[in-house]
Amino acid sequence: VSDRRQLSLPPREEELVGHLHDERVAARLGLALGIAFGICFLTGLISHVIQQPPWWFTWPTRPVNLYRVTQGVHVITGIASIPLLLAKLATVYPRLFTWPPVRSAPHALERLSVLVLVGAAFFELITGLLNIAHWYPWGFFFPTAHYAVAWIAVGAIVVHIAVKLPVIRRALGDRVDGDDDGHDSADGPSRRLFLAGVGAGVVAVVVATAGATVPWLRRVSVLAVRTGEGPQGVPVNKSAVAAGVVDTASDPGFRLEVAGPDAVISLSLDDLRTMPQTTADLPIACVEGWSASATWRGVRVRDLVQRVGGSPDQDVRFVSLQESGLYGQSLLPALHARDDLSLLALEINGEVLDLDHGYPCRLITASRPGVLQTKWVRRIEVVA
Amino acid sequence: VSSGRPSTGRVSAGRPGVGRTLLASVGVALMAFGAWRVVADNNPLQVAPWVLGPVLVHDLLIAPVVLGLVWLGHRVLPRYSQTPVLVALVVCGALTAVAASVLTRAGARPDNPSLLDRNYVAGYIVALALTMLVALICVIVNRRRTLSPRRAS
Numbered sequence: 001v002s003d004r005r006q007l008s009l010p011p012r013e014e015e016l017v018g019h020l021h022d023e024r025v026a027a028r029l030g031l032a033l034g035i036a037f038g039i040c041f042l043t044g045l046i047s048h049v050i051q052q053p054p055w056w057f058t059w060p061t062r063p064v065n066l067y068r069v070t071q072g073v074h075v076i077t078g079i080a081s082i083p084l085l086l087a088k089l090a091t092v093y094p095r096l097f098t099w100p101p102v103r104s105a106p107h108a109l110e111r112l113s114v115l116v117l118v119g120a121a122f123f124e125l126i127t128g129l130l131n132i133a134h135w136y137p138w139g140f141f142f143p144t145a146h147y148a149v150a151w152i153a154v155g156a157i158v159v160h161i162a163v164k165l166p167v168i169r170r171a172l173g174d175r176v177d178g179d180d181d182g183h184d185s186a187d188g189p190s191r192r193l194f195l196a197g198v199g200a201g202v203v204a205v206v207v208a209t210a211g212a213t214v215p216w217l218r219r220v221s222v223l224a225v226r227t228g229e230g231p232q233g234v235p236v237n238k239s240a241v242a243a244g245v246v247d248t249a250s251d252p253g254f255r256l257e258v259a260g261p262d263a264v265i266s267l268s269l270d271d272l273r274t275m276p277q278t279t280a281d282l283p284i285a286c287v288e289g290w291s292a293s294a295t296w297r298g299v300r301v302r303d304l305v306q307r308v309g310g311s312p313d314q315d316v317r318f319v320s321l322q323e324s325g326l327y328g329q330s331l332l333p334a335l336h337a338r339d340d341l342s343l344l345a346l347e348i349n350g351e352v353l354d355l356d357h358g359y360p361c362r363l364i365t366a367s368r369p370g371v372l373q374t375k376w377v378r379r380i381e382v383v384a
Numbered sequence: 385v386s387s388g389r390p391s392t393g394r395v396s397a398g399r400p401g402v403g404r405t406l407l408a409s410v411g412v413a414l415m416a417f418g419a420w421r422v423v424a425d426n427n428p429l430q431v432a433p434w435v436l437g438p439v440l441v442h443d444l445l446i447a448p449v450v451l452g453l454v455w456l457g458h459r460v461l462p463r464y465s466q467t468p469v470l471v472a473l474v475v476c477g478a479l480t481a482v483a484a485s486v487l488t489r490a491g492a493r494p495d496n497p498s499l500l501d502r503n504y505v506a507g508y509i510v511a512l513a514l515t516m517l518v519a520l521i522c523v524i525v526n527r528r529r530t531l532s533p534r535r536a537s
Contacts, residue, residue: 020454083478093447115439116415122438123431129482134491134499138434144425149435151418158411162404197471201478208479208511222507223483230498241495356496 021094025191027171029088029198030164034157036081037121041154043074047287048147050369053333061339064366068285071369072213075289078128079209083201085121087194110163117156123149132212132225132288212290226290231354234294237286237370240355243322249376254360256344260308260382269360272346275299280341286370296364298345301380302338310382312338318363319379330372331383332365341366344377450477464526472519476512483508 050059050067060066102108124146131142138145161168176191211221211228218228226235240246248254256267278300285291305316316337319329336342342365346353353359358375365373400408422428450473457469485491487508492500 079482082481083474086477086481087474089442089447090451093443093451096443116435118442119435119439120418122442123435126438127434129485130491133485134493135485135488137490139430140426140434145422145431145434148418148421148425149431151421152415153418155411155414155416155418158414159408160411162400162408162411165400165404165407193467194470194474197467197474200471201475204475204511204515205478205482208507209482222502222511223479223486223504224502225486225500226498227501229501235498236496237499239493239495242493 023171024176026091027168033084036077040077043070046070061366066367068283068291079205080202087198113159120149120153228292231356232348234292236356245321245376248321257379258304258308260310262309284370294348296345297347298343301342315383317381318374318377320374321376321378327371330374336365464530465523468519468522472515475515479511
């Protein structure tokens with residue numbers, strides 16, 4: 001008895017793990033993968049527009065953990081997609097050998113779109129995974145390539161859904177373990193158990209990595225890129241050595257320049273310490289998905305802005321001693337610059353900032369990516 | 385719509401409707417935007433190998449090997465052990481795919497001990513061992529059930 005629900009088969013395909021190559025399994029994996037990629041894409045887009053805001057975009061200051069959550073979800077859904085994608089490809093693998101390979105122009109286009117879909121999906125997952133482990137075996141710049149190919153992947157998913165919609169509808173409407181041919185349970189692992197196994201794989205990789213951002217998973221996340229430990233109890237993304245600021249940042253003659261419409265002032269570290277100090281519990285949340293909470297203490301940004309005649313409606317630029325790289329400065333939107341919790345921090349967890357945390361002073365704000373929390377600040381400019 | 389499959393009658397095999405055409409057009413537009421960003425912000429010659437390379441490695445190497453293993457297990461293993469072994473294979477495969485980037489420690493830097501600060505080899509082995517242990521227990525339980533003369537239900 002031939003199972004009419006089998007996907008198109010190359011020779012003897014039914015013999016080769018018959019029950020896994022089934023449209024009902026493929027459609028369910030596809031649905032899970034589509035949801036994971038969708039969430040991953042939207043959270044990635046959020047991170048992108050926070051870092052390169054278009055004129056219409058504002059990112060709220062509360063809740064303080066907002067970016068920590070969106071970016072944690074971005075990395076977790078990306079990692080969860082790895083077993084989902086591999087399982088999905090396993091279920092549809094026989095279709096690669098469809099004969100004849102190309103039947104018509106639309107069929108050729110459809111196959112091309114699937115190639116683009118699989119290639120772009122692999123690209124996003126592999127580059128994302130290697131980026132969080134700081135491994136760059138390629139020549140391109142990760143953020144721009146990861147961003148560009150994400151649009152291709154999502155577009156290809158939308159095309160794929162449009163092409164497959166009737167099959168998806170039919171397959172999702174049927175029971176996954178329905179036995180229309182009467183003997184499916186006698187022929188190896190059932191489809192439901194295969195899906196459960198993939199679910200177990202998803203849980204395994206998420207638990208093994210999510211501790212980088214979910215504190216209570218730290219002990220069991222054996223594959224997390226970070227334990228959450230570091231100098232003064234907080235991990236570091238770029239060290240003072242890597243940023244090339246060891247000498248300039250530890251110079252006892254350090255002075256902070258603050259420039260505004262009324263004045264340009266120069267403050268020593270002692271000047272900063274004599275200004276009113278504010279304490280704030282804020283997470284440092286990296287674009288790479290890891291995050292850690294800390295207690296920060298320092299001068300409110302808005303107090304510094306006020307001292308040079310700036311208004312609460314003005315954006316503020318922070319320039320680092322770090323001269324190399326793209327992240328040597330950041331622009332703090334006015335909404336954040338006037339926020340109670342936006343600090344030029346001098347202390348972390350009750351101690352003077354470690355050199356690797358941005359000594360002598362660093363920016364820390366609510367709900368923004370770590371790359372914008374400029375360290376080793378040497379100049380603050382109120383932007384007109 | 386799908387190749388080689390006899391129509392069930394419930395699925396219209398004919399022309400896609402307006403909705404699907406519209407959806408496909410949206411998808412093509414998104415892809416075009418992405419392609420434009422690839423060309424505008426990146427060197428496409430550097431990006432392309434990382435799009436096509438993984439597909440080739442998967443389709444020509446990983447998939448045949450893994451599906452071959454599944455097929456072999458299907459043929460060789462007693463039925464009561466097939467499901468636990470398949471699930472263990474899926475979980476171990478998933479863990480391996482994710483572990484590859486940290487096991488190599490390629491991104492480690494002497495100036496930043498807070499990065500890649502675990503014993504990943506030990507963690508990976510423990511995770512695989514746990515998975516296999518659970519699978520083994522399932523196999524033993526399944527075997528008892530299968531061989532027991534008083535089968536439940």
